[in-house]
Amino acid sequence: MAGSGAAHLRGDEALLSVEDLVVEYRTSAGVVQAVSKVSFDVLPGETLGIVGESGCGKSTTGRAVLRLDTVTSGSIRFRGRAIEGLDEREMRALRREMQMIFQDPVGSLNPRRPVRELVVEGLDIAGASRKDQEAAAGRVLEAVGLADDRFRDLLPRRLSGGQAQRVAIARALAVEPQLLICDEPVSALDVSVQAQILNLVEDLKRDLGLTVVFIAHDLSVVRTVSDRVLVMYLGKLCEFGEPEAVYASPAHPYTRALLDSVPQPDAVDGFTGPALEGDLPSPLSPPTGCRFRTRCPRADEQCAAEEPQVAEIRPGQFAACHHPLPVPEVLAAAGGAAVPVPARSSA
Amino acid sequence: MTEPLLVVSHLHMHIGTPRGAVRAVDDVSLAIEAGQALGVVGESGSGKSMLARAIxxxxxxxxxRSGSIQFKGQDLMTLPVKEQRDLWGKQIGMVFQDPGRSLNPVVRVERQLTEGMRRHLGVGRSEARTRAVRLLxxxxxxxxxxxxxxxxHQMSGGMRQRVMLAIALACEPDLLxxxxxxxxxxxxxxRQILDLLRRVQTSRGMxxxxxxxxLSVVAGRTDRVAVMYAGQLAETxxxxxxxxxxxxxxxxALLDATPTLHQERHARLRVIEGSLPDPTAPPPGCRFSQRxxxxxxxxxxxxIPMESVGADHRVACLNPAGAPDLVVAGGSSDGR
Known part of the structure; x- marks a missing residue:
């Protein structure tokens, strides 16, 4: 990935627009470069999927948008308004428009409060009347499929993982946000429950006109929900584009490697391409130039010397790579990248 | 080899809780041939990890637990403790989910790796060290x-899992x-670890x-598979x-609920309605029947008996899903 640049931004109509976001943490071992000059935007009503392995900065990016982590530098615009300089009081008001749900649904809920109080916590803080709170609780619990009265008085520990995640979603919806940031919302859940939550997010998005940032490590999950996909590696952007194009003909070698690492029941040895060598480098001292070059099969001297900038490789598909991958031959013959079949490696 | 390496028959494991006995493993029978890879899949509560722990x-x-577990003709459940200890680590190796917690944090890799060899195989210190280097x-x-x-703690998660595997392989077990x-x-x-497991398994004939x-983790890397649900086998x-x-x-239903890399944008996933039955009082018939x-x-x-539906295919279902061509018509075998 490696790279920086804002060629893929789509301008003023974006609901959320992030430019050159940098998040660094000081530790006793040095400065962790969690997110380094990442740019992206989300149009109203769109779902942006952010995908990558641990340490790629995808969760930090989500948290930085809500300013849950300190932003080192960069600009974040929400509805055209710069929010990186807002004070804590203004930010608190703004967070009603941007809500977040997390991976561990039970852990993100106060263990001592019943469901009916949990879901309207935000309204309570905003000073809504008792009556309004009660109406809102009924409304959001119904929206997430927990209309049954027996849920209202339960404590979080009595809920299953799927139910707890529904409560977390209901709580986010109670303040009627425009943007919902989901950080690995289904990775702690079983497949059958995961399907329920993914369908729910889709329904809510359609019915309430929500804009969603969906952060996950699971490529299949991201493909299902996303209108645009952002692939990250070690704090940098690798690739951005529509999921059909990115998955069928990835331009960045890291995207290709990620896709090839997903176990496939129908492939001969279970995988469609070669494995990626090596381990993730330390974010304390990331490689120079392209941060992916130490594991990249296409890396050369240029990759070490010069950081690649985000560029439009194919219409609507952007990557930060000095040596982007071509469209696989089978797809090129079939007339483009939008064919929804997996490509065998062309690298 | 005529006799399978491991034969599990009518294995039960019940766990006492304040709410009653949880029937974690309930009448499971399966076999693994020498050199064969068997996958066991299921969601949480299926009893797959408890099956491993019972074995x-x-x-x-x-x-x-009750039932019988025959390993190379010996019943592991009646074998004296001392002989069991000789078996574990030496002929049966184990690798767990969390390499961070199953390795001893205050002991260097060398000792953790050579301990088993020196104890079970009686090799000397320098020989054990040479073998340890070769294993790593x-x-x-x-x-x-x-x-x-x-x-x-000085190693990454992937590296620790490789070390765990090296420890499990140190005494050249017949079963991992x-x-x-x-x-x-x-x-x-x-991906790296799965490739490694399969490579080591086939090259050693283990x-x-x-x-x-x-499901996909098991798909490309095993010869046979057992699907578990609520403590029982559903299909092998x-x-x-x-x-x-x-x-x-x-x-x-499980395969249908799993999104794939070729999923259409915003396509609805099939859900499995309902939840697992109460593990202390499962229904008398098929445990999946209510869902x-x-x-x-x-x-x-x-x-519900386990019935044969193919050369090597058994299923515990009174109304099994259609023959392969019907499955395609239902649109569920796409891309899998």
Whole structure:
């Protein structure tokens, strides 16, 4: 990935627009470069999927948008308004428009409060009347499929993982946000429950006109929900584009490697391409130039010397790579990248 | 080999809780041939990890097991403790999900790796060290000599899992039990470890039991597969056949609920309505019957026998999903 640049931004109509976001943490071992000059935007009503392995900065990016982590530098615009300089009081008001749900649904809920109080916590803080709170609780619990009265008085520990995640979603919806940031919302859940939550997010998005940032490590999950996909590696952007194009003909070698690492029941040895060598480098001292070059099969001297900038490789598909991958031959013959079949490696 | 390496018959493991006995493993029978890889898949609560623990004799508190577990003709459940100890680690190796917690954090890699060899094989210190270097090299640890002096916290998750595997392989076991070995790892690292497991398993001619919640993890790397639901086997058979043409309604629903890389944008996923039955008082018939989309008369009463539906394919279902061509018509075998 490696790279920086804002060629893929789509301008003023974006609901959320992030430019050159940098998040660094000081530790006793040095400065962790969690997110380094990442740019992206989300149009109203769109779902942006952010995908990558641990340490790629995808969760930090989500948290930085809500300013849950300190932003080192960069600009974040929400509805055209710069929010990186807002004070804590203004930010608190703004967070009603941007809500977040997390991976561990039970852990993100106060263990001592019943469901009916949990879901309207935000309204309570905003000073809504008792009556309004009660109406809102009924409304959001119904929206997430927990209309049954027996849920209202339960404590979080009595809920299953799927139910707890529904409560977390209901709580986010109670303040009627425009943007919902989901950080690995289904990775702690079983497949059958995961399907329920993914369908729910889709329904809510359609019915309430929500804009969603969906952060996950699971490529299949991201493909299902996303209108645009952002692939990250070690704090940098690798690739951005529509999921059909990115998955069928990835331009960045890291995207290709990620896709090839997903176990496939129908492939001969279970995988469609070669494995990626090596381990993730330390974010304390990331490689120079392209941060992916130490594991990249296409890396050369240029990759070490010069950081690649985000560029439009194919219409609507952007990557930060000095040596982007071509469209696989089978797809090129079939007339483009939008064919929804997996490509065998062309690298 | 005529006799399978491991034969589990009518294995039960019940765990005492304040709410009653949880029937974690309830009448499971299966076999693994020498050199064969068996995948065990199921969601949480299916009993897959408890099955492994029952086989390994690592019982949780207040648990009891019955049935028989024959390993190379010896019954592991009646074998004296001393002889069991000779078996574990030497002929049966184990790898667990969390390499961070199953390695001793205050002991260097070298001692953890050589301990078993020196105890079980009686090799000397320098010979054990030589073998340890060779093992680390085999499992793909770069610079193995230097790694021997490391503590677990000095290594990445993928590296620790490689060391765990090296420890499990140290005494050249005939059977490796791997319980969710890659669940804590990222996809590119998971990929490396899965490739490694399969390579080591085939090159050593070792049998393997690979347990995972992820159907695709098991798919490309095992010869046979057993699908578990609520403590019982739902379906067993040749891995390719079970994935290409699942017959049990649960296996079918589970595959449909799993998103794939070729998923259409915003396509609705099929959900499995309802939840697991109460593990202390499961229904008498098929345990999936209340969530099943195609129950027939008799499903709720049981008992449901394991019936053969192919050369090596057995299923516990009174109304199995259609023959392969019907499955295609239903649109569920696309891309899998």
């Amino acid at each position: 390994m004799g690592l019982l949780p508190p207040r648990a009891a 090299d085999e499992v793909g640890v770069p610079d193995p000599e230097a790694r021997l002096g490391n503590y677990p 039990i791997a319980d969710e070995p890659t669940t804590a790892l990222d996809v590119t690292i998971q 049998a393997m039991m690979l347990i995972s919640h992820d 058979g040749a891995t390719r056949e079970v994935f290409a043409a699942p017959r049990h309604r649960y296996t079918h 099943c989309t195609a129950p027939v008369e008799g499903c709720a009463e049981g008992p």
